[in-house]
């Protein structure tokens with residue numbers, strides 16, 4: 001699988017697959033990625049109709065450079081396998097499987113994608129949202145290192161985590177930090193993209209910004225969203241700021257100067273930079289360039 005980790009995923013907007021207007025409106029929204037949901041946002045009676053609508057919307061296209069993800073129902077539900085077959089046939093960028101509990105669940109999802117005729121490059125995204133997933137986090141992550149693995153990204157399901165833990169949704173997210181932290185550590189250890197969970201209080205702009213900053217500072221690549229009003233602030237918060245990008249370019253240039261060849265530590269603008277900072281700088285510049293290209 002090609003390296004897809006430097007692609008911007010600052011803002012990843014969910015919408016119910018039963019909501020045709022939302023899927024239409026999403027063609028105009030500046031979200032980096034869209035999740036067309038067949039799972040929890042769709043009532044049981046509406047599952048088949050939503051599946052048909054999502055497939056039609058993805059086949060119709062018009063989403064530009066936005067990454068298109070279909071969240072299917074769990075493989076143990078009455079809809080899961082049919083969702084996967086229909087979703088694979090629509091050729092999205094990724095299929096998101098909910099409530100992954102173990103490495104075996106990842107293997108089952110990979111097999112289901114293969115049996116459904118998944119195209120080369122189709123990614124598998126997994127929801128991390130159960131206590132078992134947190135307990136099994138390293139073995140789940142290790143599946144990404146297997147040859148031909150499609151698993152590239154994790155999405156934190158903070159509503160389900162709060163439900164399962166009987167934890168409160170507090171603004172500081174203290175009850176959630178163990179789950180978020182372990183997931184980030186495992187994702188980073190196995191080069192998996194990590195996306196933060198949703199913020200339910202749509203009207204609370206200050207609270208949303210604070211929680212975006214917290215997720216960014218923990219290391220998340222971006223955040224999942226539920227409403228168009230959350231897209232622009234989220235893009236801003238998860239974009240590297242211009243000063244950081246300028247300093248990153250200077251750092252890379254400094255290490256490339258002939259007189260600095262072979263050096264492990266330098267001073268740039270009065271700050272110590274080591275080779276590890278040059279590596280961080282390269283990623284910052286790659287993300288900034290990818291954002292510029294996406295927004296061009």
Ligand SMILES: CC(C)(COP(=O)(O)OP(=O)(O)OC[C@H]1O[C@@H](n2cnc3c(N)ncnc32)[C@H](O)[C@@H]1OP(=O)(O)O)[C@@H](O)C(=O)NCCC(=O)NCCSC(=O)C[C@H](O)C(=O)O
Pocket residue numbers: 013014015016021022023025026037040041127129156157158159160161197198225226227228
């Ligand atoms: C939460 C909502 C039900 C609110 O809907 P509504 O009251 O219609 O909102 P607005 O009137 O403010 O909408 C204004 C316009 O924006 C469009 N809209 C709204 N939401 C979306 C969206 N998500 N994507 C695209 N467009 C959207 C409306 O159509 C209006 O458009 P216009 O006609 O031009 O005026 C609703 O926002 C919603 O359904 N949100 C997504 C809910 C969802 O998908 N939930 C599932 C994922 S969350 C989850 O399960 C995470 C995880 O599993 C976990 O465990 O945590």
Ligand SMILES: [Mg+2]
Pocket residue numbers: 040098127129157159160
């Ligand atoms: Mg969930």
